[in-house]
Amino acid sequence: MKQNVLSKHEPSLSPRIAFYSHDTMGLGHIRRNMLLAQSVLQACPNAEILLLSGVRESGAFKLPKGADTVTMPSYFKTAEGKYIPSSLGNNIERLVEVRRQIIYGTLDLFEPDIVVIDNVPRGAMNELDTVLPVLASRGAQIVLGLRDIIDEPEAVREQWKKLKNLEIIRLYFNSIWVYGDPHLFNLAKEYQFDDDICEKLQYVGYLDQTRRMEVQGLDTVISSSVETPYALCVVGGGQDGFQLAKTFMQAELPTGWNGLLITGALMPEAQRKQIHDMVETRPEVHVVDFVAEPLKLMQEAECIISMGGYNTVTEILSFNESALIVPRVTPRKEQWIRASRLAEMGIVDCLHPDSLTPEALSSWMSGNKKQLNAREVLRFNGLDNVVTQVQSILSKRANS
Structure with missing residues (x-):
């Protein structure tokens, strides 16, 4: 029988943080998470960070010591917004199950203290549904990371209602970090989030890209x-x-x-x-x-x-x-x-x-x-604020 190495009552000396990105179009989600991982490791060098993504090119990015990646077979998002396998056959149901099991097995064994989920609360094709309750039951702090703008308000309200995102956030998520400034787009107001959702939400500011770790030298x-x-x-x-x-x-x-x-x-x-x-x-x-x-x-x-x-x-x-x-x-x-x-x-x-x-x-x-x-006119202190949030969570867990 598998024994849990880490429980919510036994904080690790090397805190573990997982960043998930669904990556169905472009490289923005994984690159955002990589920048966040870099900043957290600079402040918490003893942390262990695992990035889960669907971008095979993620292996080409330079990662700091303490971070590694799990790359899943990828989705392709059509112009109509439909998900299909990027290259692994044409059976989307099989691909969803492959990814779901990779995610579940990885996070079950990694046992993160903090999980940051980029953009989609339930993951692409709801692939996080089985692992979210397990993570929450173990006391992991689950965070939803949102870019400054998701889509036009009516489309977001309709899609989030259809996907039951708000119910999932209420059940499993501790915080929502918005990587933006309400001076440009007041996400909570534009999307008419209820008060209990707004209580979990904070605008951390834009992520300062000048602090991104560069590959040494130019191609x-x-x-x-x-x-x-x-x-x-x-x-x-x-x-x-x-x-x-x-x-x-x-x-x-x-x-x-x-x-x-x-x-x-x-x-x-x-x-x-x-x-x-x-x-x-x-x-x-x-x-x-x-x-x-x-x-x-x-x-x-x-x-x-x-x-x-x-x-x-x-x-x-x-x-x-x-x-x-x-x-x-x-x-x-x-x-x-x-x-x-x-x-x-x-x-x-x-x-x-x-x-x-x-x-x-x-x-x-x-x-x-x-x-x-x-x-x-806009705040670019998002990386510092995310690091502060991470340190606060880890400090509370260490003292609990």
């Missing part, structure tokens, strides 16, 4: 091929970034500029090949498929054109870069809400994808981009 192919000044185009994981990437390849750069396009590891192969074929007529534009840590490239860019995912946008804001955001508008409006509100505040420029043309990008790159420093 030699990139650094030797791209001279400043250059315009950088990034499309997140690339799963739905083809149109922006293609339009950037067709846009006219300012005189004397170079271009750099990162297609993203998840761009479909046929689309990626089409982009690479365009390089023959655009020798001043360099194309790479994947950069594990693009921060140095972002810092050195003259300007950035990107989609509107949370991580990419907060990287742009953290470094006060001149940016044009061309957000995705389906299946969620999250990116559009974020980009348009930031544009209204004068922090970035925003272009609706229906208005995306090579001429629009050319005009923006050659224009005079006067944009406000985001740090003057």
